[in-house]
Amino acid sequence: MKRRYAEIAGWGMYVPPRVVPNDTFVTMGLDTSDEWISSRTGIERRRVVEADEATSDMATKAAVQAMAVAGLHSGDIDLIVVATCTPDHVMPATASIVQDRLGMLNAGAMDLNAACSGFVYALATSAAQVESGRARNVLVIGADELSIYLNWQDRSTCVLFGDGAGAVVLRQANEPGIMGSTMGSDGSGAGLLTIKGASRVRASSNGTPSGSANGHEKAANGAAAADENYLTMNGPQIFRWATQIMPRAAEQVMASSGLKTEDISLFIPHQANERIMKATAKRLGLPTEKVFSNVREYGNTSAASIPIALCEALSTGRVDVGDYVVLSSFGAGLSWAALALRWSVPIPSHVAPWQPIQRQVASRMAAVRSVLRRGERSVRTRIDETLGKGEG
Numbered sequence: 001m002k003r004r005y006a007e008i009a010g011w012g013m014y015v016p017p018r019v020v021p022n023d024t025f026v027t028m029g030l031d032t033s034d035e036w037i038s039s040r041t042g043i044e045r046r047r048v049v050e051a052d053e054a055t056s057d058m059a060t061k062a063a064v065q066a067m068a069v070a071g072l073h074s075g076d077i078d079l080i081v082v083a084t085c086t087p088d089h090v091m092p093a094t095a096s097i098v099q100d101r102l103g104m105l106n107a108g109a110m111d112l113n114a115a116c117s118g119f120v121y122a123l124a125t126s127a128a129q130v131e132s133g134r135a136r137n138v139l140v141i142g143a144d145e146l147s148i149y150l151n152w153q154d155r156s157t158c159v160l161f162g163d164g165a166g167a168v169v170l171r172q173a174n175e176p177g178i179m180g181s182t183m184g185s186d187g188s189g190a191g192l193l194t195i196k197g198a199s200r201v202r203a204s205s206n207g208t209p210s211g212s213a214n215g216h217e218k219a220a221n222g223a224a225a226a227d228e229n230y231l232t233m234n235g236p237q238i239f240r241w242a243t244q245i246m247p248r249a250a251e252q253v254m255a256s257s258g259l260k261t262e263d264i265s266l267f268i269p270h271q272a273n274e275r276i277m278k279a280t281a282k283r284l285g286l287p288t289e290k291v292f293s294n295v296r297e298y299g300n301t302s303a304a305s306i307p308i309a310l311c312e313a314l315s316t317g318r319v320d321v322g323d324y325v326v327l328s329s330f331g332a333g334l335s336w337a338a339l340a341l342r343w344s345v346p347i348p349s350h351v352a353p354w355q356p357i358q359r360q361v362a363s364r365m366a367a368v369r370s371v372l373r374r375g376e377r378s379v380r381t382r383i384d385e386t387l388g389k390g391e392g
């Protein structure tokens with residue numbers, strides 16, 4: 001049987017319009033400076049969501065662009081994977097909300113949480129679905145808004161992160177596209193970078209029917225726990241580890257894909273800190289012009305960082321057909337992932353004038369379909385109740 005491969009056929013990104021420059025932290029009264037932030041991290045500004053903007057909103061906008069570039073219809077997508085550690089809700093999955101907004105009626109939908117490594121994890125997992133023939137087209141999104149979990153009084157974390165989303169569409173191909181990938185985790189470092197607030201916190205703050213939990217006592221603890229629901233990080237330890245794991249993961253994936261350092265046209269590392277990226281490039285023996293960086297503009301956008309960087313690399317002519325590109329990421333978990341690909345599709349130089357109209361029509365139609373499905377569900381429920389069905 002002919003072997004199947006996966007290739008990236010569409011891409012898109014979204015960042016919120018609100019720009020927060022480094023000076024804002026000084027104005028807020030934090031003991032920091034533009035000079036400290038930019039020299040220690042490379043970050044000059046970041047984008048931050050408005051109060052009514054959820055992760056699914058950003059994810060949907062990036063996905064709409066990726067679908068337009070791929071030239072696919074919503075019915076063509078078999079699976080949606082949203083890599084995020086800041087989902088809209090604990091449940092349902094953010095991917096299901098995106099699925100509804102885009103009217104992707106044939107698609108399965110799931111979230112994947114590997115923090116900042118999430119997008120590369122999702123891309124590797126989705127490529128395997130395409131290569132095995134279980135899915136023809138997969139929409140892979142990395143979207144995060146860590147700004148909502150930041151303690152804006154903690155200068156060692158709040159200056160580092162920003163919000164955004166990036167998406168790609170994977171489709172079946174006759175030649176590799178995605179060449180190889182590696183994923184890893186070391187949970188012994190889980191405490192180095194955390195946002196608490198799910199079962200570890202709630203189980204100890206809620207009374208449970210079977211346990212000896214004292215609901216009142218635990219509810220009081222819950223109030224204290226709520227204060228801990230910020231992102232906390234041991235920056236120096238993460239820094240040291242990141243400078244080792246990113247090059248190691250990249251080397252692994254280059255070796256398994258049969259690539260040498262000199263074959264690589266562009267290296268796209270997780271955009272967390274310019275110094276981490278430089279140290280990684282040095283270890284790999286890559287010249288700086290082969291390392292993509294836009295951390296200056298957006299800070300660390302977590303799972304969105306690599307797809308946003310990929311989109312900007314494509315739109316600024318840094319990638320050509322036939323180029324070998326390596327992605328490498330690290331994040332909370334601890335987790336890491338790297339992926340090698342051969343760029344295989346032409347890069348459109350402009351957006352066709354009808355595309356924005358087409359997008360608007362498609363999104364209106366998806367909204368109408370969603371309302372109709374809700375209406376149909378409630379009518380069916382009423383009919384079943386009237387006929388006494390649906391029990392037993």
Ligand code: ACO
Nearest residue numbers: 032036115116155156159235236238239272273330331332
């Ligand atoms: N402004 C001014 N001073 C600061 C600031 C700030 N914004 N932040 C920290 N400092 C101070 C510290 O308090 C410390 O002061 P002290 O010496 O009086 O105690 C001093 O600067 C040096 O602090 P370090 O932490 O040693 O500074 P370092 O050079 O390591 O930079 C940083 C800190 C930028 C956080 C770095 O460690 C880093 O980037 N770590 C990796 C973080 C990362 O990438 N995290 C994301 C992981 S991805 C994910 O999954 C979300």
